Amino acid sequence: xxxxxxxxxxxxxxxxxxxxxxxxxxxxxxxxxxxxxxxxxxxxxxxxxxxxxxxxxxxxxxxxxxxxxxxxxxxxxxxxxxxxxxxxxxxxxxxxxxxxxxxxxxxxxxxxxxxxxxxxxxxxxxxxxxxxxxxxxxxxxxxxxxxxxxxxxxxxxxxxxxxxxxxxxxxxxxxxxxxxxxxxxxxxxxxxxxxxxxxxxxxxxxxxxxxxxxxxxxxxxxxxxxxxxxxxxxxxxxxxxxxxxxxxxxxxxxxxxxxxxxxxxxxxxxxxxxxxxxxxxxxxxxxxxxxxxxxxxxxxxxxxxxxxx
Amino acid sequence: xxxxxxxxxxxxxxxxxxxxxxxxxxxxxxxxxxxxxxxxxxxxxxxxxxxxxxxxxxxxxxxxxxxxxxxxxxxxxxxxxxxxxxxxxxxxxxxxxxxxxxxxxxxxxxxxxxxxxxxxxxxxxxxxxxxxxxxxxxxxxxxxxxxxxxxxxxxxxxxxxxxxxxxxxxxxxxxxxxxxxxxxxxxxxxxxxxxxxxxxxxxxxxxxxxxxxxxxx
Numbered sequence: 253x254x255x256x257x258x259x260x261x262x263x264x265x266x267x268x269x270x271x272x273x274x275x276x277x278x279x280x281x282x283x284x285x286x287x288x289x290x291x292x293x294x295x296x297x298x299x300x301x302x303x304x305x306x307x308x309x310x311x312x313x314x315x316x317x318x319x320x321x322x323x324x325x326x327x328x329x330x331x332x333x334x335x336x337x338x339x340x341x342x343x344x345x346x347x348x349x350x351x352x353x354x355x356x357x358x359x360x361x362x363x364x365x366x367x368x369x370x371x372x373x374x375x376x377x378x379x380x381x382x383x384x385x386x387x388x389x390x391x392x393x394x395x396x397x398x399x400x401x402x403x404x405x406x407x408x409x410x411x412x413x414x415x416x417x418x419x420x421x422x423x424x425x426x427x428x429x430x431x432x433x434x435x436x437x438x439x440x441x442x443x444x445x446x447x448x449x450x451x452x453x454x455x456x457x458x459x460x461x462x463x464x465x466x467x468x469x470x471x472x473x474x475x476x477x478x479x480x481x482x483x484x485x486x487x488x489x490x491x492x493x494x495x496x497x498x499x500x501x502x503x504x505x506x507x508x509x510x511x512x513x514x515x516x517x518x519x520x521x522x523x524x525x526x527x528x529x530x531x532x533x534x535x536x537x538x539x540x541x542x543x544x545x546x547x548x549x550x551x552x553x554x555x556x557x558x559x560x561x
Numbered sequence: 562x563x564x565x566x567x568x569x570x571x572x573x574x575x576x577x578x579x580x581x582x583x584x585x586x587x588x589x590x591x592x593x594x595x596x597x598x599x600x601x602x603x604x605x606x607x608x609x610x611x612x613x614x615x616x617x618x619x620x621x622x623x624x625x626x627x628x629x630x631x632x633x634x635x636x637x638x639x640x641x642x643x644x645x646x647x648x649x650x651x652x653x654x655x656x657x658x659x660x661x662x663x664x665x666x667x668x669x670x671x672x673x674x675x676x677x678x679x680x681x682x683x684x685x686x687x688x689x690x691x692x693x694x695x696x697x698x699x700x701x702x703x704x705x706x707x708x709x710x711x712x713x714x715x716x717x718x719x720x721x722x723x724x725x726x727x728x729x730x731x732x733x734x735x736x737x738x739x740x741x742x743x744x745x746x747x748x749x750x751x752x753x754x755x756x757x758x759x760x761x762x763x764x765x766x767x768x769x770x771x772x773x774x775x776x777x778x
Contacts, residue, residue, distance in 0.1 A: 337718065388711050389711070389716055392716075393716070400669075
C-alpha cells in the first residue's frame with residue numbers, strides 16, 4: 253500500500269474519538285432517575301481510568317457515600333454488568349464487548365451501539381476484587397506493554413531501555429491527547445528497520461460465549477511467536493524465515509496459525525471477522541505494514557475476533 | 562532429564578516438566594517449612610507460603626516515621642486501614658498466608674512470579690506500599706524500587722485467575738539469569754530452582770532447604 257495512504261489511515265486511527273455515556277451505578281446514586289449522565293467524545297486510544305478524577309467531581313453530589321471519603325481511583329467501569337479491564341484502551345474495549353457481538357456482515361456501526369454506555373462504580377464488590385488504577389499504575393502497565401512489544405520486535409529489551417524517562421512519559425501522554433506526531437517520532441525510533449523485525453506483537457482477543465461461567469475471565473487472549481514472513485513450501489528452517497526467504501505474513505496466515513478452527517482459510521473470513529480499531533481488516537493485509545501503521549500506542553496489534561452471524 | 566534448548570529462555574513443555582518436577586520433589590517434604598502447599602494446576606505452579614509477621618511489622622506497617630514524615634496528610638484511606646487490615650489478615654499465630662503463582666510469560670519465555678494475599682477486609686487488596694513494607698526484604702528495597710515507572714513490582718490481572726495480583730516484572734530476567742549461570746546445560750527443574758532463587762528472594766520466597774535433603778534423612 254502506498255505510504256501516504258498508510259499515513260492517512262494512521263491519522264484516522266489516532267484522531268478517532270468515541271462517544272461515551274457514563275452513568276453512576278444505581279445502587280450508589282441518591283436519585284438515579286434524575287441524575288445526568290456524563291457525556292464525552294474520548295480518544296479511542298486512551299484509557300478509561302484517566303477520566304476518574306473528572307467523574308468523581310461530576311458525580312460527587314449524587315453519590316450516596318460521602319464523596320470525600322471515596323478515592324477517585326477506587327472507581328471502575330462496567331458494561332452490561334461486566335467489569336472492564338482498566339489496562340486496555342477504550343476503543344479496544346468497545347471492539348471486544350460491543351462490536352464483536354454484532355453481526356459483522358451488516359453495518360456494524362449501527363446507531364444503537366453508540367454511545368458506548370458505561371456504568372461507573374465506586375463501591376467495592378467483594379466477589380470481584382478490584383485494583384485501584386491510579387495514574388502511576390496505569391502508566392506502569394502501559395510501559396510494561398510497550399516493553400513486551402519491543403522485546404518481541406527486536407528480540408532484546410535494549411531499544412526500550414535506551415528510551416529516556418521523558419520520552420517514556422511522552423509516549424504515554426500521547427495517547428491522552430491524540431498526539432500522533434509525538435507518538436510517531438518515538439515509535440519510529442523503537443521499530444527495527446525492515447528485515448530486522450523478529451516477531452510481530454500480535455494479540456488476538458476472543459470474546460467468550462455469553463453462556464460461560466461469568467466468574468471466569470471474559471475474554472481469551474491469544475499470543476504466539478509470529479514472524480513477519482512465513483516459509484514458502486519446503487522452507488521451514490528458522491534461518492530461512494529470518495532471511496526473508498518466505499512470503500510476507502498476512503493477517504490471514506497469522507490467524508490461521510493461531511486459531512485454525514475459526515480461520516480455516518488464510519484468505520477468506522468464513523466463520524469470523526478480524527476487527528482492528530473498530531473496522532474489519534482484510535485477511536490479505538500485510539502484518540508488518542499493519543504493525544508499523546496500525547498498532548496501538550503500546551506497540552501491539554490488538555485484533556478482536558467477531559463471529560459471523 | 563534433558564537439558565534446556567535455549568537458555569535463558571524456557572519452552573512451554575520444559576516449563577511444565579520443571580513445575581511437575583518441583584511439585585514431585587516437595588511431596589512429603591513441606592512439614593516444618595514455611596511452604597504450606599505447592600501444586601501444578603496445568604497452567605500455573607501455586608505455592609502457598611505462611612509467613613510470620615513479627616512484632617516489628619506493626620511499626621513497619623504504620624510507616625517508617627523517618628521516611629514518611631510530612632506524608633501523613635496525603636495518606637490514602639487504604640494506607641490508613643493498613644494496621645487494621647494486617648491484624649485481621651493474620652491468623653491466630655500472627656502469620657499471613659501469601660499465594661504465589663508461577664506462570665510462563667508468552668512474550669519473554671521465562672517464568673513470572675505472581676503473588677497476592679487472600680482478600681482480607683472488604684475485598685481490599687494489598688497496596689503496593691504495603692507489599693514493599695511487609696513482603697520485600699530490606700536488602701532488596703532499594704534495587705527493586707529504583708527500576709521502571711514504579712519499581713520492579715507491577716500490578717495486573719493474573720493470567721489464569723483474572724484477579725488483581727502483583728508480579729515481579731520479567732523484562733530483566735534473561736540478563737540476570739545469564740549473568741548468574743554460565744553453565745547453560747540445565748535441566749528444566751534446575752532452571753526453575755535457579756530462577757526461583759533469583760526472583761523469589763526479592764519478595765521473601767525461599768526454597769526450603771528440606772526439599773534438597775536426600776530421602777531417609
